[in-house]
Amino acid sequence: xxxxxxxxxxxxxxTFIEELRAIVGDDGLxxxxxxxxxxxxxAYTLEKSLPGVVALPRSAEEVAAVARLCHRRGVSMVxxxxxxxxAGGTLTHDNQVMVCLSRxxxxxxxxxPNERMRAQAGAININLTKxxxxxxxxxxxxxxxxxxxxxGGNIANNSGGPHTLKYGVTVNHILAVxxxxxDGEIVELSQDDHGYDLVGMIVGSEGTLGxxxxxxxxxxxxxxxxxxxxxxxHSVDDATNLVSAIIGAGIVPAALEMMDQTILEAVxxxxxxxxxxxxxxxxxxxxxxxxxxxxxxxxxxxxxxRDGGALRVSVAADAEERAKxxxxxxxxxxxxxxxxxxxxxxxxxxxxxxxxxILREVGEIAAKYDLRIANVFHAGDGNxxxxxxxxxxxPEEVKRxxxxxxxxxxxxxxxxGTLTGEHGIGIEKQEFLGLIFSPDDLDTMAxxxxxxxxxxxxxxxxxxxxxxxxCPQLPRTDNEALLVMTHTHATAV
Amino acid sequence: xxxxxxxxxxxxxxTFIEELRAIVGDDGLxxxxxxxxxxxxxAYTLEKSLPGVVALPRSAEEVAAVARLCHRRGVSMVxxxxxxxxAGGTLTHDNQVMVCLSRxxxxxxxxxPNERMRAQAGAININLTKxxxxxxxxxxxxxxxxxxxxxGGNIANNSGGPHTLKYGVTVNHILAVxxxxxDGEIVELSQDDHGYDLVGMIVGSEGTLGxxxxxxxxxxxxxxxxxxxxxxxHSVDDATNLVSAIIGAGIVPAALEMMDQTILEAVxxxxxxxxxxxxxxxxxxxxxxxxxxxxxxxxxxxxxxRDGGALRVSVAADAEERAKxxxxxxxxxxxxxxxxxxxxxxxxxxxxxxxxxILREVGEIAAKYDLRIANVFHAGDGNxxxxxxxxxxxPEEVKRxxxxxxxxxxxxxxxxGTLTGEHGIGIEKQEFLGLIFSPDDLDTMAxxxxxxxxxxxxxxxxxxxxxxxxCPQLPRTDNEALLVMTHTHATAV
Numbered sequence: 001x002x003x004x005x006x007x008x009x010x011x012x013x014x015t016f017i018e019e020l021r022a023i024v025g026d027d028g029l030x031x032x033x034x035x036x037x038x039x040x041x042x043a044y045t046l047e048k049s050l051p052g053v054v055a056l057p058r059s060a061e062e063v064a065a066v067a068r069l070c071h072r073r074g075v076s077m078v079x080x081x082x083x084x085x086x087a088g089g090t091l092t093h094d095n096q097v098m099v100c101l102s103r104x105x106x107x108x109x110x111x112x113p114n115e116r117m118r119a120q121a122g123a124i125n126i127n128l129t130k131x132x133x134x135x136x137x138x139x140x141x142x143x144x145x146x147x148x149x150x151x152g153g154n155i156a157n158n159s160g161g162p163h164t165l166k167y168g169v170t171v172n173h174i175l176a177v178x179x180x181x182x183d184g185e186i187v188e189l190s191q192d193d194h195g196y197d198l199v200g201m202i203v204g205s206e207g208t209l210g211x212x213x214x215x216x217x218x219x220x221x222x223x224x225x226x227x228x229x230x231x232x233x234h235s236v237d238d239a240t241n242l243v244s245a246i247i248g249a250g251i252v253p254a255a256l257e258m259m260d261q262t263i264l265e266a267v268x269x270x271x272x273x274x275x276x277x278x279x280x281x282x283x284x285x286x287x288x289x290x291x292x293x294x295x296x297x298x299x300x301x302x303x304x305x306r307d308g309g310a311l312r313v314s315v316a317a318d319a320e321e322r323a324k325x326x327x328x329x330x331x332x333x334x335x336x337x338x339x340x341x342x343x344x345x346x347x348x349x350x351x352x353x354x355x356x357x358i359l360r361e362v363g364e365i366a367a368k369y370d371l372r373i374a375n376v377f378h379a380g381d382g383n384x385x386x387x388x389x390x391x392x393x394x395p396e397e398v399k400r401x402x403x404x405x406x407x408x409x410x411x412x413x414x415x416x417g418t419l420t421g422e423h424g425i426g427i428e429k430q431e432f433l434g435l436i437f438s439p440d441d442l443d444t445m446a447x448x449x450x451x452x453x454x455x456x457x458x459x460x461x462x463x464x465x466x467x468x469x470x471c472p473q474l475p476r477t478d479n480e481a482l483l484v485m486t487h488t489h490a491t492a493v
Numbered sequence: 494x495x496x497x498x499x500x501x502x503x504x505x506x507x508t509f510i511e512e513l514r515a516i517v518g519d520d521g522l523x524x525x526x527x528x529x530x531x532x533x534x535x536a537y538t539l540e541k542s543l544p545g546v547v548a549l550p551r552s553a554e555e556v557a558a559v560a561r562l563c564h565r566r567g568v569s570m571v572x573x574x575x576x577x578x579x580a581g582g583t584l585t586h587d588n589q590v591m592v593c594l595s596r597x598x599x600x601x602x603x604x605x606p607n608e609r610m611r612a613q614a615g616a617i618n619i620n621l622t623k624x625x626x627x628x629x630x631x632x633x634x635x636x637x638x639x640x641x642x643x644x645g646g647n648i649a650n651n652s653g654g655p656h657t658l659k660y661g662v663t664v665n666h667i668l669a670v671x672x673x674x675x676d677g678e679i680v681e682l683s684q685d686d687h688g689y690d691l692v693g694m695i696v697g698s699e700g701t702l703g704x705x706x707x708x709x710x711x712x713x714x715x716x717x718x719x720x721x722x723x724x725x726x727h728s729v730d731d732a733t734n735l736v737s738a739i740i741g742a743g744i745v746p747a748a749l750e751m752m753d754q755t756i757l758e759a760v761x762x763x764x765x766x767x768x769x770x771x772x773x774x775x776x777x778x779x780x781x782x783x784x785x786x787x788x789x790x791x792x793x794x795x796x797x798x799r800d801g802g803a804l805r806v807s808v809a810a811d812a813e814e815r816a817k818x819x820x821x822x823x824x825x826x827x828x829x830x831x832x833x834x835x836x837x838x839x840x841x842x843x844x845x846x847x848x849x850x851i852l853r854e855v856g857e858i859a860a861k862y863d864l865r866i867a868n869v870f871h872a873g874d875g876n877x878x879x880x881x882x883x884x885x886x887x888p889e890e891v892k893r894x895x896x897x898x899x900x901x902x903x904x905x906x907x908x909x910g911t912l913t914g915e916h917g918i919g920i921e922k923q924e925f926l927g928l929i930f931s932p933d934d935l936d937t938m939a940x941x942x943x944x945x946x947x948x949x950x951x952x953x954x955x956x957x958x959x960x961x962x963x964c965p966q967l968p969r970t971d972n973e974a975l976l977v978m979t980h981t982h983a984t985a986v
Contacts, residue, residue, distance in 0.1 A: 192911040200693035221743040250714040293786030353606045418685040447944040
């Protein structure tokens with residue numbers, strides 16, 4: 001099936017801008033280069049592009065009015081939350097409108113007896129949990145960037161987090177969405193309704209089907225008790241084998257994270273937590289549940305770790321020690337700036353039992369390209385995040401970084417895994433889609449996109465190669481022109 | 494978007510039957526009325542229709558060859574598993590081919606370290622668990638019909654079961670599917686792959702997008718300990734209020750089922766378990782998890798039940814007593830034959846907190862239409878199964894049954910619920926789709942169907958009113974012509 005193509009012809013002229021201003025107000029518009037610069041990139045640090053204009057609507061009705069205007073004028077739109085995505089999904093061309101939902105950040109309704117709450121798409125992830133925590137509930141998906149990333153961005157990328165292992169990814173927690181379609185229609189979709197699973201289709205669609213303006217999410221009871229363990233291992237091999245041993249024993253930890261020597265070094269240089277930097281790797285293992293029984297479960301994990309050759313296993317003594325461990329983990333990517341000027345964080349997946357093999361292969365790839373790679377990741381899920389260290393001012397090194405990233409993804413797919421665990425395809429991974437999808441698969445995806453987005457005006461050029469408009473895909477920037485990114489922009493993973 | 498329509502013109506002639514025979518073999522074909530009679534209905538007991546021919550392929554390749562033949566000849570196909578569906582999703586017209594997957598029932602691969610197994614679509618649900626039980630694992634979705642229903646049928650209807658409350662419905666357990674598209678192409682879809690969630694789209698699509706031939710499912714560790722409680726309540730009101738009290742206390746039972754006085758009477762007349770038939774309702778409450786702590790959790794539930802006015806609470810003393818309780822629950826619909834010649838089992842959903850109100854309304858609907866309605870259902874999920882008792886030989890009573898069913902569904906939707914919890918739309922509920930979907934919603938669904946099923950040759954007339962072919966919808970049988978169904982055909986719920 002061919003997508004209908006609409007050409008952008010009439011430019012982003014003054015009339016268009018003024019019509020936009022009439023919808024979102026003067027304070028809802030960013031038009032100058034200086035204003036737009038902060039919207040020129042997301043946490044995919046290898047490309048940037050200034051949007052034509054940035055609109056910051058305050059309601060679904062304003063988003064719908066913007067969409068109707070763009071639809072009438074044949075201008076394409078790119079939705080954005082906080083820009084913490086790793087795959088360039090929010091990069092916006094200069095003839096496109098960025099629709100940024102960050103001002104639509106309200107919690108709308110809390111219904112604890114039915115264990116659900118409703119919030120606008122721009123609500124920051126952590127604020128969902130904060131709103132229900134006093135009543136003993138939480139919103140389970142917890143990306144490491146949860147202090148910044150938005151509910152809408154999480155929905156677009158079907159985001160996970162350390163606690164995905166036990167609680168599942170975003171799609172498992174979204175009960176209903178309000179979506180503005182590319183022609184400006186506002187629709188409400190619910191998981192409760194039968195028929196085809198349109199909520200599931202929207203989640204993970206990276207803003208190519210509609211702009212999510214609001215969602216109803218599940219909230220779950222905060223666990224009565226939590227225990228957080230740190231297992232210090234001689235090698236990455238030992239650590240990844242322990243992962244399989246713990247799961248194989250029938251234990252489902254709430255989280256099971258790995259950090260290798262390189263990332264520990266970066267964390268220590270920044271925070272001085274006292275991690276044993278001579279260790280090859282550490283595991284952070286968390287269990288939660290009823291108070292009764294949790295200590296026995298903790299002891300079982302300690303025994304498995306010791307039997308599996310861990311050098312040391314300790315349990316966080318209190319909430320403060322626990323918070324320190326999680327801060328080390330969640331802020332770890334941000335500390336890499338202590339080791340190198342730049343970092344490209346990959347996001348691949350391998351079967352849990354293949355972790356030892358794939359991590360060895362990542363090491364070989366690092367050696368092959370003469371690069372340093374740090375590993376910090378959701379080991380329990382087999383979701384790797386190799387962080388490739390480099391200097392973006394060295395174009396030859398940048399080439400090696402891109403080649404190493406490709407090799408890592410190919411290795412994941414070869415081992416039975418896939419291209420992304422939680423950060424999406426964006427523009428970064430389109431060239432690898434052929435590793436997992438046939439041309440027919442991609443045609444089917446394109447046909448589904450055309451059902452929602454027949455004119456290709458919504459986030460063209462993202463997720464799939466066929467963008468559905470005649471607008472050229474975002475140019476890959478020359479190596480020479482690579483952005484100098486500070487590491488605070490690299491999203492947590 | 495309009496569906497392309499292909500007219501069935503050339504009949505199911507001898508050549509066609511012989512071509513079919515060449516694919517599936519003589520033993521894979523049912524052509525005489527006597528042979529086809531058993532395929533003329535499913536557990537939606539109010540209509541029947543003899544298929545043109547029944548094909549029983551033995552492999553995905555045979556299914557694909559059948560699809561290619563039908564595609565070439567413009568004949569439509571209806572997939573079927575065990576026929577335990579409640580909504581008529583497998584009813585097949587005399588110019589259609591039924592593709593019955595019951596011979597494709599093999600377990601193909603078990604991969605416990607990665608907690609997954611692969612099976613053919615015709616594998617019987619209970620056999621998945623049996624295959625991994627010796628190693629301490631289970632396949633979680635457990636419809637009450639699990640001794641008969643198939644994996645493929647569960648996928649088509651996104652089936653639940655008593656343990657859905659804790660473990661989720663079928664879609665939460667399907668990792669990948671192999672699907673034969675209506676033109677005979679075989680595709681493999683995986684949850685692991687990004688792009689649009691096509692696995693989620695297939696699950697619950699009631700055989701209108703493709704014929705699932707194989708699936709990879711999650712298996713989970715069997716819990717270390719299980720406790721099953723029986724709470725005897727004075728009234729349905731007391732029982733439904735207890736449901737909210739238990740969940741509100743932060744307990745997530747593995748199962749939380751309700752049976753009212755009428756269904757208890759039927760169960761007792763059949764099995765003589767010793768249930769207190771003077772009770773207004775009973776709850777079966779099951780918790781599972783680590784051995785340590787489970788008794789304290791059980792005691793908390795007992796206390797909540799007593800505080801909530803339960804007349805009696807008891808804990809099954811051993812595995813045998815536990816099995817007896819579950820047998821009573823799972824076989825309960827089958828016992829209704831002791832009370833009336835016929836039964837129509839509804840499948841609606843209401844928010845858990847609205848259960849007391851909706852159950853009162855079901856009682857009022859019974860009174861209004863002078864019908865007896867028994868209730869046995871997944872209370873923890875708010876998934877009602879009112880069983881309307883009647884005599885199908887009384888056409889006037891049948892009219893009242895249909896009217897009562899409609900009133901129940903309208904009440905569910907009015908209270909914020911929906912039309913089906915786990916048994917689908919089929920042909921039964923299409924007239925009610927307008928209660929939850931706008932015409933635009935239905936157009937979107939039709940457009941998605943046309944992506945997979947452009948000629949409308951796969952299960953036309955099901956799920957959505959627009960079947961996509963010129964074949965007339967299955968005629969609603971006259972009241973006078975209603976099938977005399979024995980209750981052994983009514984699927985368990």
